[in-house]
Amino acid sequence: MIKVRELTKHYADLRRGRFVALDGINFDAKAGQVYGLLGPNGAGKTTALRILSTVLRPSSGTATINGFDVLTQPSQVRHQIGFMSANTAVYDRMTGWEMVEYFGRLHGLSEQQLADRMEHLFERLQMDDTRDLLGAKMSTGMKQKVSIARAIVHDPPVLIFDEATVGLDVLVARALLSTVAELRDHGKCIIFSTHIMHEAEKLCDRVAILHHGQILAEGTLEELRDVHHERDLEELFFQLISRHDKAHPPTV
Amino acid sequence: MNLSNVKLILSREIRDQLRDRRTLFMIFVLPLLLYPLLGMSFFQVSQFMQAQPTSVLIVGAKDLVDLPPLVQNREFARGLFADSSKARLLKLHFAPDEPAGNLNEMPDRCAEARRAVQSGQYDAALYFPDDFANRLEDFRQAIEARAEQGEQSPQQTDPKVSLLVPSPEIIYTTANEKSQVAYSRLSGVLRRWTAEVGKTNLAAGGVPTSAAEPFDVQTADVAGETGYRGAAMWSKILPVLLLIWALTGAFYPAVDLCAGEKERGTLETLLSSPAERSEIVLGKLLTIMLFSMITAVLNLASIGVTGWLVLGDLAEFRAPPAMAVLWLAIALVPISAMFSALCLALAAFARSTKEGQYYLMPLLLVIMPLAILPMAPGVELNLGNSLIPVTGVVLLLRSVLEGGYLQALQFLPGVVAVTLAACLLSIRWAVDQFNSESVLFRESERLEMGLWLRRLVRDRQATPTVAAAVFCGVMILVVRFFMSFALESPEGFGDFAKLAVVTQLAVIATPALLMTIIFTNSPRRTLLLRCPAWRTIPAAVLLAVLLHPVANALQVVITQLYPVSEEVRAALESAEKILRTAPYWKIVLMIAVVPAICEELAFRGFILSGFRHLGHKWRAIVYSALFFGLAHAILQQSLIACLVGLVIGYLAVQSGSLLPGAIFHVLNNSLAVANSRITPEVLDRWPSLGTLASAVDGGGCIYHWPVVGICAFAGLVLLGWFAGLPYPKSAEEQLQEAIDRGLYED
Known part of the structure; x- marks a missing residue:
């Protein structure tokens, strides 16, 4: 479903100069699977997911979603995905209903399809209170539900969640994780980036630990535990990162 | 390009803007309130400035006897005003008569009057030199004598009489608005009085007083026959105002639709949707263009109505010709498109609405000289000027507003070509900005x-x-x-x-x-x-x-x-x-x-x-x-x-x-x-x-x-x-x- 090969992205900014945000990463994710991208802040998770959602272009390497290349077939790729991140927000001057409808129309759903789908989503995600409420007046939980509905309104085969639980309270975060699990059970391929280990433990079928643009370890949780002889994922994560930092001390 | 996506984005952006109170205020409320309020203030201030009496010091007027009256009952003679009720607006103060004594010890009365005006004690002063009345009287007598003796000139009649009459002096200061009003009133009074003195002299010389004005000059304004009477005023104002308001009307929605969307975090959502960047740009561009045109139209309409109410009584005031208004409306479309694209590109570059608003001034600094250039003397619609972006449009509109259709038609292709080229380049720039990762995901960095x-x-x-x-x-x-x-x-x-x-x-x-x-x-x-x-x-x-x-x-x-x-x-x-x-x-x-x-x-x-x-x-x-x-x-x-x-x-x-x-x-x-x-x-x-x-x-x-x-x-x-x-x-x-x-x- 998702194939990433030697994906590289260079950036340049004042503080770090020219730097590599992604350094030739490789992974595959399949349908009915939640693929976790774990990493500390600045590891390159958001860059990787922005490339997969065609918002950014790779400097080199390839990434395909359902067989469509993110660089040369961005339009087709966008029809295959639903993208949601902690940075994405809802429109302040649109109601929940209008917002989901807007993105459904952009995805080319017919009137009937859209109406059926929206009624279904609003009921399933219990969003009736956001139907006529402007985005500016919504609570964080309401906004998150609208964002999920907006991302899945066209029923895409691939879903990309970038740090989707950041800033959410425990109840809302839990509801979101359960929604992600449900979506996985419906056969969706889900990329889920986070730096919260217990979310990964609870949800992900496979994980990649990303640090300084490189994948330090990749596999199922059991595989990682066996290879690194460490049962606790958080400890394992910490060891891998520390080992890498010792081997590659920062130059600045 | 999927036009249904463009339509979707356009209708969303319009709805979004119509729900924004700041936009509604800037576009719909401000023009309806601003100009009537400005007009009213202007009217009141000008009334206040006109009706306010000004104080005038008169120095050396005591000898002005045997002349047409200048001062009567401590006021200027009412006959010297077009409207005699205005006589009370010049409050006269008379300098005391010069002290008797040694001529060398007498103060310089003119210098004193100047100091009094400089210090603000009086708004203006009217100074008559000491021997003004005597010399004027000598002059009149010389003319009389000449008339009596026939052909000899006044000098020949009495070589001792000098025909040089010293000039009275109006003292005022351009540093003070009220002093300038006093000067304007005083100079009108003195002009009429001088004419009266002239007539007296002519009468003394036995010449009919009509000799000073032997005929009237008739004027014929042919603009009335073409329907373009009073168009000159509109031709200077309307094109520039149209540009300014089209630009202002485009700027604020552009900042909200791009920088605002970046700031609120909704842009990334839109970029990951199936809408292509060009579709997003076009949808936003059309929205900005629409608001730019509405702002320009409403502002011009409000200016027109206010102008009609405030200046309608003036004889020289005329409504702009209907045809000219139509031309303005046609020209507004490409102008708005160009400015909207420019504003969109600039706003896409901004990280926040606050940063976006900083870009208005540089944009104005680039556009305004081009818009104001046609006001420079000697700048006319010709091939060279018609090829300058913005300037060409203003000159073309000016020509059309003045009824010069043939001239305008001659340079229309050049203006249209340049404006369309500028428009397309601006749109291209806006699309490029939306395709540039470094622009869309620019992060705040302290410049070191x-x-x-x-x-x-x-x-x-x-x-x-x-x-x-x-x-x-x-x-x-x-x-x-x-x-x-x-x-x-x-x-x-x-x-x-x-x-x-x-x-x-x-x-x-x-x-x-x-x-x-x-x-x-x-x-x-x-x-x-x-x-x-x-x-x-x-x-x-x-x-x-x-x-x-x-x-x-x-x-x-x-x-x-x-x-x-x-x-x-x-x-x-x-x-x-x-x-x-x-x-x-x-x-x-x-x-x-x-x-x-x-x-x-x-x-x-x-x-x-x-x-x-x-x-x-x-x-x-x-x-x-x-x-x-x-x-x-x-x-x-x-x-x-x-x-x-x-x-x-x-x-x-x-x-x-x-x-x-x-x-x-x-x-x-x-x-x-x-x-x-x-x-x-x-x-x-x-x-x-x-x-x-x-x-x-x-x-x-x-x-x-x-x-x-x-x-x-x-x-x-x-x-x-x-x-x-x-x-x-x-x-x-x-x-x-x-x-x-x-x-x-x-």
């Missing part, structure tokens, strides 16, 4: 010059960055600008040569070479110091020869469109005189060889290499050519240099080497110098040359149009040959090609 320079040096690549290229170009322009003031005009060829070499080496080549060493790690790649394919050398030589008549013809056209000023002409003639004294090879060395080496290193070396990181070779060529053109001090030279820069840049890119472009540059300049030396005698000596070109006054020749046409065609064919050459591409150009190829295959 030291850190930035360290980064530039430490992370240097084979070729310079875009920022370094811009920095180099701007530095060359700024240094050149200041140096032009510091250097003196050359006296002889020696001075001229020194000046040319110093300018080229110090201002152009040195910055580029220093930056190449500091900011890049491959001077060879940066400055394109490669051996080109051998065929490109003769091709460049042939191209220079072929394009010489074309450049020459363009020079003639540009000089006709934008004639050089007298100052520039004088400077050019003086330079030409100096050059005539020197041998040809020396001139070629100074004007062709030295600039070709220095300018090629800078513009096609460092700057072009930097711009190639943009990922589009043509963009790099155009930007480097713009810098090259701007580096030429005279506008007419800059335009030609831009075009030549395009050709040389193209040669540099296609050949991958600086050499063919440098050879083209040397030949282009050398042929131009050679052309300037062709005289009618030379053409007589070489009759075959006369079939190609004709000599012009002042030296030089112009090529016949068939020659220019054939050379232009052959030149294009040769440029087409260059297009087929394999050339080295930057990493960004390769990536862009891959993307384009992928999209094309779709």
